[in-house]
Amino acid sequence: MELIKPSIGLLFWMALSFGILFFILSKYAWKPIMKAIKERESSIEDALNSAKKAKEEIAALTSNNENLIRQAKLERDQILKEARDAKDSIIAEAKNRAVSEGNRMIGIAKETIQNEKMAAISDLKNQVAQMSIEIAEKILRHELSNDEKQKELITNLLKDVTLN
DSSP states (O other): OTTTSOOHHHHHHHHHHHHHHHHHIIIIIHHHHHHHHHHHHHHHHHHHHHHHHHHHHHHHHHHHHHHHHHHHHHHHHHHHHHHHHHHHHHHHHHHHHHHHHHHHHHHHHHHHHHHHHHHHHHHHHHHHHHHHHHHHHHHHHHHTTSHHHHHHHHHHHHHHHHHO
């Protein structure tokens, strides 16, 4: 029961030992413990600051990456648009060239057909004239083979000449 109801002597020796222990701890242990706590506090604060800076840098890099991706997409879209425009202009130019070349070839073909037609008509006329001459020659030989028929033809021709 002495511990529950301590006597004055026990209280005195407890207070004296606590004072001596407090003095020794404050003289030798308190400063290094406080220094270690302050160092630990400053290292934690530095680590938090570093983490905060790293977080800000990551946010800046993320924003920068998003801007770069957006810019790359815009450039890609622009390049694709330019390529489509170039394709359309090349196709249109090729169509125009094909149409003009086709029209030129059609004109040349029409001219060639007209020339061939005229040559064929001229050749046909020459052949008809040649055949007519040959037929007339054969008819005249047949008709003029006889003296009487020659005289009759001459008189008919003279009548026609005098009448005109």
